[in-house]
Structure formats: C-alpha cells, structure tokens
Amino acid sequence: MADTLTEPTAPPKRQPDGTRQRLADRDGFLAWIFLVPTVVYIVALVAIPFFMAIAFAFSDVTAGNPSYGWVGLENFYRVFDDAVFWQALGNTFVFTAISMVLIVVLGKVLAMILVADFKGKWLVRFLVLLPWTTPVALSSVTWLWLLHSIYSPIDWVLRNVGLIEDNMYFLGRPGLAMASVIAVHVWRLVPLAAVIMMVGILSIPDDITEASRIDGAGFWRRMFEVTIPLTFPLIAVAALFGAIFTFTDMAVVYVLTGGGPTNSTHVLASWSFVRGIGGGDIGQGAVIALFLFPLLLAAAVLILRAVRKMETI
Amino acid sequence: MAAPTATAPRSDVPTAAETARLRRRYARRDIMSRVSLYVVAILAALVCAGPFVWSTLTATKLNADLYNPQHNPFLYNKPPTADHVMFLFTDTAFATFAWNTLWVGLLVVLITLVLGVPAAYSIARLNRPWSTPMGIAIFFVYLVPPSLLFLSLSRVVVSTGLQDSTWSLVLIYPTITVPVSTWLLIGFLKALPRDIEEQAMVDGYSRLGAMLRTILPLLFPGMVAVVVFAFTLTASEFIYALTFISPTEEKVVSTGVPTELIRGDVFFWQSLQAANILIAVPIAFVFNLFLARFISGFTMGAVKG
C-alpha cells in the first residue's frame, strides 16, 4: 500500500494560518458565503416586496394612509369594473405579440447585416445600436417630437408627396397611437435582439456554413435549414427578451401618449402607475400589476426550455 | 453489391463556354449581393439613427425656423443656433441629471459585480446540490419586473428614509441588474476550463486563491459584458426613478429630462432633443467600443452555457 511506503516519521506540520487556509479551501463554506449577500439582498428587496405587492392587493393602503387594512377582494372588483383595465390588459397583449414578431424578424435581418463584412461597418454598428443604448424615456421624447401633431417631419413628407391633405395626428387617434407605441418598442428593441442573434450566428462553426455552401445550398436554404435551426435557442431568447421588455415597460406609453387618447393606449404597467402613484390607490395599483406575473412566469419557462435545448445540441 | 453501381453516373461535365457564361452570371450576382448588402445596411442605419439625426437638426434650430409647418424640416431655413443647447446647462439642471445618472450607474455596476461574481461562482463552480435550482431561481427573479414591485418598493424606500434621494436608486437598482448579471456570469463561468483553476490549486493555492488568480482574469471579458449591460439597464430605468424621487436636483436623466423640460404644456423642444443627443451618443459610443467584448462574453456563455 502506498501509505506504508510514504508514512511520514513525524506528523505533518500544521500551517501557521491553518484555520484560514482551511476555510478558504472548504467548498461548502465558500459556496455559502459567496451566495448569502446576494440571496439576502434579493429576499429583502425582491421577494418581500413581491409578497407585499400581493398583500397590498387585498388592502386599503393609499399614499395618504399607509396603515394596512384588509379589504378582501374589493380592489379586484373595482379594477375589474373599470373598462380601462380591460383595455390595458388587451393592449399589453397586442403590443407584446406584435412587437415580438417584428423584433424577431427585423432583429434577424439586422443581425445578418452586423455580422457581414463591409466598409464603414463600425459606423453602421454604432448607429444601429443607438436605439437600444439610449435611455428609453429620452428616445420616447424624440419620437414624441417626430410624431408631433403639427411639426412631424413624417407628416411633412407625406403632405409634400401628396399622400395626405391634413396631418396624421399619430398620437391623437387610438389606432395610430397604438401603432406608434408598437413602432417605438420595435425600434428600440431590435438592436438588442440583433446583438443576441448575432451571438448565435457567430457561434456556428465556419465549417458548417462552408459545408452547406459546398453542398449546394443557396442563401435561403442556408438560412432556413442551417442558421435558423442551429441558432434557434438564441432566437427564442431574443424573442422573449423583446417580449419581456415590451410587456413590462411603461416609459414609452407614459412619455409618448400618457395612455391617451382617452385611455386607449394604456398597458398594465402604465395603468398601475396611474392608479397606484398618480391616484394614490396602492391597493388597486397592486392588483393591476399582479396581472403581469403569471404571464412572465410562462415566458420564463419558455426561455428556460430554449436554453435547455441549446445545451443538448 | 455490384462494383459498377459504386461508380455513380455522371455525364454532365460542363463545357468551357457554359462555364464562362456561369462565371459572368455569378460575377454579376456577386456584385448584386454586395450592393444589396450596402443598401440594406444604410437603410437599417437610417431607420435606427434617423430619429437622432432629426434630434440634432431640431436642437440647433431657431424657434422661428422650427415652428413653421411650411418650412422643410430637414433643412436649416434660418441659420443654426446653439442657444437651446446652452439653455440646457444654464437654465436647467441637465448637468446634475447627467452626473446623477453617471454616478448612480457606476455605483450600481460596482455593487452588481461585488454581489454577482461570487454568487455566480458559487452556483457555477462549487457543485452544491442546490446549485441548479438556485441558478433557475435567480433567473426567475430577473423576470419580476419593476412595474410589479414599484408600489411596495416605494414603501420600502420611505421606511429607509431615502425617499427623494438619488441614493434610493443605488439601493434599489441592483434588484434589476444583479439577477440578470449573475445569470450571464454563470454562463461565462461554465465556459471556462476547470483545469486551469485545478492547476492553480495543485500548485498550492487555496480554492479562494485559485479563483482570484485564475478565474477572475479569465472572466474579465464576461465582466465587461455585464458592466456594459448593467449600466445601460440602469441608465434606461424609468419607473423607479419616477416613483421615488421628485426634487429636481436628485433626478436622473431618464426622468429629469422629460419632467423638467416639459413644463405643463410648454415643451422646450430644441433643448429636449439636445439632451437626448448628449446622452445617447456617449452611451452608444462606449457600448460600441465594448461590443466585441460583449459579444465574445455572451458567446462563451451562450454556446457552452
């Protein structure tokens, strides 16, 4: 046995700083100490507030009177009786679904441009990333000006081309206002989706792409039979990131339309803000916001599935 | 199996003339695809950056030029002016907003790394039975949006006495950045080879020492990706900043600009656009500098996830 051969005559010397050494080597201890700060922080500022939000939904807490009083489902009844809530719920879905589709399709196109090799690539990348890196409230202000009822340059062009007589009033008509909100979401999230999908495209080994060229596959077949299936997990991640950002955002609606005209563009997040902070009715605001959660949970499960799939390829 | 079947039939060897025709066709096609690439790239750049071009034009126009619907909005009909840009600095708290956004962003990024890197290491490398469920849990936390938490967090902020102070954002913003950063860092860490760390441990370093000396330097591209991503998220955040803070001098750009430069019905359009450009361009510039790092970080996490 090896032990008998190497048996030391004296017991091994203890390191002078033996205790510290051992702590720094104990995986279990390190794992615990590394994780605790994050867990404590998240429990304190995410988990507890999350349950507080649920509790608020059953309470009469207002901005003026923060003491807790149980009111059961009353807040729910009041929220459900309000047509604006249903409009906001519907809008949230419509905005998210349409944006998600457009974000994926345009993001894919943009990703393909960003990985291509051409002169002036750096400038194009810079310009293309602007919408995503700019704080959303600021870019929404720019869009507010771009869609201005009198001075919109889009209107000016359409007027001068002769397509319209009068201005469009983009933000003054419910249909156009909704389209504008969607357009801004798509515009600001396409670059993010493109960067994520770019990662996917870059991760395909060159050999595979070249093999498909040798095998006689043209541009479209390469895209649909090789690139898209191989990058599907990242496309899914991009789609769901886009969906989550659209779904939970209130800045675009808040700045661009303020929920108007006549509450036609409110989404859950903005309506919850109007009720909870604007109106001071925290109970109602909480009820509205809670509706975001089950849908996000579904999104999360989908993302995780996509990631799982990615690991098994 | 008969041998002749193995020699597959093939008789369509093209003639030289045919090949020459094909070559012309593919040369044309090559040019076409180059041209369309440029066209699409320019178009994409225009659509994405168009609003910013429009902002720049607007920011430097005289009122008399701007507020005339008959004027061509894409040209200077009167000489350009820098007055409205100056107005931002002389008559508004824009500089304060920008400074607040910057230091809040940097502090939040720092907190994010301090919390996120050890947590990610613990989950990705230390092989506890709870590692996987904890990773999934952190990911789910990321999906709890500000729009769900802002009401209760505003009570929390009040109870800490930080309401109406920029410090409230330093306290709360890591709730957005820590989960997503930890999630990304877990991916990056899983992509790093274990043997380098094991080599360091064999060479006499403790687990902690090995991590600090081998893993941290290798994780650097991933950390850059996280820093850039987290800063962008922080600078864009709107709902918390709007809920927690009302005094002008404590605001950040994303709330300060739209609330302070729109006074009732009066919109300081040129100054608003100038503010947008002054904020957007530096962030995009820095982001773009780190884009390659960002992507390589993302790739190493995503591909080997």
Next chain:
Amino acid sequence: MSVTVEVSNLVKQFDGGDVRAIDDVSLAIEEGEYLVLLGPSGCGKTTLLRTIAGLEQQTSGDVLIGGSVVNGLPPRVRKVAMVFQSYALYPHKTVLANIVFPLKPEKLPKQERESKARWAAELLGIDLLLDRKPRQLSGGERQRVALARAMVRAPQVFLLDEPLSNLDAKLRASARDELKRFQQRVGTTTVYVTHDQAEAMGLGDRIAVMDKGKLRQLGPPVEVYDDPADTFVATFIGSPPMNLVPRDDTLVGFRPEHLLPAAHVSGERVEVSFDVDRIEYLSGDRHVYGTVTGIGKDSRVIARLPATVTDPVTPGESHAFAVNVDKLRFFDAESGLRSEPVRVDAQHG
C-alpha cells in the same frame, strides 16, 4: 466519370497581409488521380484546397476543373464535394437528413433522393445509423457520414481536408485503408490534404509537398522519398528524416536505413566511422544515434538498422559503418536544392 483539376500560377494573399498563403503554385491533377497535398501546418495546403473548392477566392491565377476556368464560381456550381477536418455534420439533422441535404438543389423527387442517400449509406456501412443525430455517433461513424454526404451527389472532385486527424491512432490505419479502397471503387479525382506523411505515402498516387505557400515537389511517393527535390522535402519526409552532412558548400544526404554496418553494404560504398551515443528499439528496428566521421564535417546522424541486421552495436564505441554511393543525395548548402553529385571518399575530413 471524373475530371482533371488544374491550378496555374495561383497566388492567394489574405486581406491586410502581405504574406502569400499560396505563392505561385501550378499543378495539374489527372482524371481519377489521388493527389495528396502534404506539408507542415501553415504551409498553405488547406488554403489551396479551399481555393479549389471555391471557399476562398485567389488573388491571381486560375483554377480549372474539367478544363474550364472556374474562378469566381461559388462552390455549389463547381460540383465539388468536401470532407472537413471536423466533418462539419449538421448537428440538428439526422444522418439521413445530412446525406440527403446536398441532393435537394438537384430537383429530384423525394423518393429518389432518399434511395440515393440509402445507397451511399449502405456503401459506407452506416445504413443502420440513419435515424441517429451526429452527436450520437463515434468519430469513425461521423467520418463515414461525411464521406457519404460528399459522394451522394456524385461530385466531379473530392476534396478531403485532414479527414483522419480527429480519429484515434488505431482507427486511423483502418480508416486510411478504407478511404483508399473507396476512392479506387468510385474513381473520382481526389485531392487530400494532410500533414501526416504516413497518410500521404499510403494514399497518394502522387504527393505534392508544400512549404511556406510554395510547391516544393510533386511526384509519386517513391520518388518524393527517394529523390527529394530539396532539403525541406528530404527532412520533412521520412521518419527519422534524411541525414544531412555538410561537406564544403554541399550537403550530403542519406536515409537512416542506408547507414549500415560496413559488412552489410555491398557495391561502391563510402566507409565511415560511427561513434554511437544511444540506441532506441522501435518495433524490431534499432535507431542508432551518433556522430559520423568520414563523409564531411563530423555530424550527428541517425542510422536505422532493420531487425535482420543483428551485428552488435554498443553505445560509447566507434563502429565501422558504410553507405552505398547510389544512396547518396546532394544538395546545395545555400539554396537547399539538389545539386551535382560530388565524389565522396572515406579519406575526406
């Protein structure tokens, strides 16, 4: 049916560099020939293969397939098939779908495509794996799938890029044998890239040895081995490599197996004294390391004694060895190129 492949005055420079990855290479591959491109890594052999495939575009010069210039044509029009070092199987497709993939542009009915794919799979003995995904296959099986995918379209030319380097040593020998038999059966012109001289010797009808983008020698394996065109080829091919002994402004070369105890060398010979340092036993042969005196400057060389030579050789002692004069090769010391034979007699030095 197979075709000729020819490159003439081919030059390839990569963007932004002034290094020539391929430096004025001309060579013609005959119909049905098995040509091996051999060279150290970075010598330009893979770039040459990829340029023939159409994956890279040359800076100047022409590529001809079947006698027509194919410059600028994309790979699919060139009707070439390629097996990559990594095999580049589509990881998301089954084996069958991988093999069918190249047939889709040919507008065949689906059934015919599948039957062709099955025929190719059967030929390579992978017909039982058709429903598997690439990641469920072993290295050898992947290589066969890649081959099946390459041949199913009955290409004019096969291009193989180090297809054996991902296999373990044991498999490699049998896979090499299979590759050769396979090519003899289909008779398609083949260009095979490798850095492994054993593969090159075993597979090639002719070998093209490349170094630093230049073609050093083109010829049948025996010729490349026996009559290397320069010192690079002489030392790159052969294991252990050819011994080179400086003598004035000439290098005298001889293969280790030709340096033998004097009693075993007949005919006109150069007798030398060999100070032995060390002996290695390698599968029956003895590799003897030592210093040789009597050809030129005293130089360290290696002798390879086959199992049939049983003369005792002792490290630390000097032995009488000899080389047959016919086996000596001469190179210019400066250029490394072959030069006129020089009379070498034992008295020299």
